[in-house]
Amino acid sequence: EAQVTQNPRYLITVTGKKLTVTCSQNMNHEYMSWYRQDPGLGLRQIYYSMNVEVTDKGDVPEGYKVSRKEKRNFPLILESPSPNQTSLYFCAIADRATDTQYFGPGTRLTVL
Amino acid sequence: GDSVTQMEGPVTLSEEAFLTINCTYTATGYPSLFWYVQYPGEGLQLLLKATKADDKGSNKGFEATYRKETTSFHLEKGSVQVSDSAVYFCALSHQTGANNLFFGTGTRLTVIP
Numbered sequence: 001e002a003q004v005t006q007n008p009r010y011l012i013t014v015t016g017k018k019l020t021v022t023c024s025q026n027m028n029h030e031y032m033s034w035y036r037q038d039p040g041l042g043l044r045q046i047y048y049s050m051n052v053e054v055t056d057k058g059d060v061p062e063g064y065k066v067s068r069k070e071k072r073n074f075p076l077i078l079e080s081p082s083p084n085q086t087s088l089y090f091c092a093i094a095d096r097a098t099d100t101q102y103f104g105p106g107t108r109l110t111v112l
Numbered sequence: 113g114d115s116v117t118q119m120e121g122p123v124t125l126s127e128e129a130f131l132t133i134n135c136t137y138t139a140t141g142y143p144s145l146f147w148y149v150q151y152p153g154e155g156l157q158l159l160l161k162a163t164k165a166d167d168k169g170s171n172k173g174f175e176a177t178y179r180k181e182t183t184s185f186h187l188e189k190g191s192v193q194v195s196d197s198a199v200y201f202c203a204l205s206h207q208t209g210a211n212n213l214f215f216g217t218g219t220r221l222t223v224i225p
Contacts, residue, residue, distance in 0.1 A: 004155075035215075040217055041217060042116075042201060042215040042216055042217040042218050043201065043213075043215040044215075045212065048212070058212075090155055090156065092156075099144060099161070099163065100158050100161070101158070101213060102158075103148075103155040103156040103157070104155050105154060105155045106154075106155050
């Protein structure tokens with residue numbers, strides 16, 4: 001079964017200090033994406049990637065960057081984090097064969 | 113644009129009670145519909161799905177029927193257990209492979225013994 005790994009699981013940082021949240025998959029799925037989860041708002045897509053070197057904005061991309069240099073990894077980069085980016089972040093992959101997205105365990109980020 | 117509306121929680125039920133969590137959607141065409149579940153401290157897991165009108169998705173005693181005429185995909189379970197306590201998300205997608213999911217806000221269910 002597809003597995004998605006995220007690191008770190010918990011992170012407390014300060015405004016303006018660059019950080020990266022890693023995401024990796026154990027399969028060879030082309031599609032990967034990042035979501036943030038906030039109370040009362042559900043999950044909203046930040047960025048997605050259809051394949052290596054192919055990325056595009058989701059619904060809430062401001063303040064985030066991503067890269068897809070290899071198929072297995074899809075890191076989320078916050079160049080200058082701000083308190084409004086305090087959230088729970090999920091990485092996901094899409095399995096076309098089963099028409100299903102698989103989610104990582106989540107990264108809880110607090111920006112002070 | 114596409115959107116999903118879920119009944120607001122939290123929902124608290126006694127064990128063995130009947131569960132319904134309402135979900136309606138707005139979308140053009142024929143989206144695929146999903147229910148995801150998030151147990152405490154975990155990521156989201158697919159609970160069930162339906163890809164065309166009148167399809168019924170089912171898993172672990174949960175069911176939901178894709179109703180095109182009422183644009184609904186309500187989640188039901190005949191007898192809930194304490195272990196069903198979680199947050200439930202309704203979602204839709206237009207693309208093959210569930211590439212772009214639109215989520216509802218989630219409904220927290222607590223089942224008490």
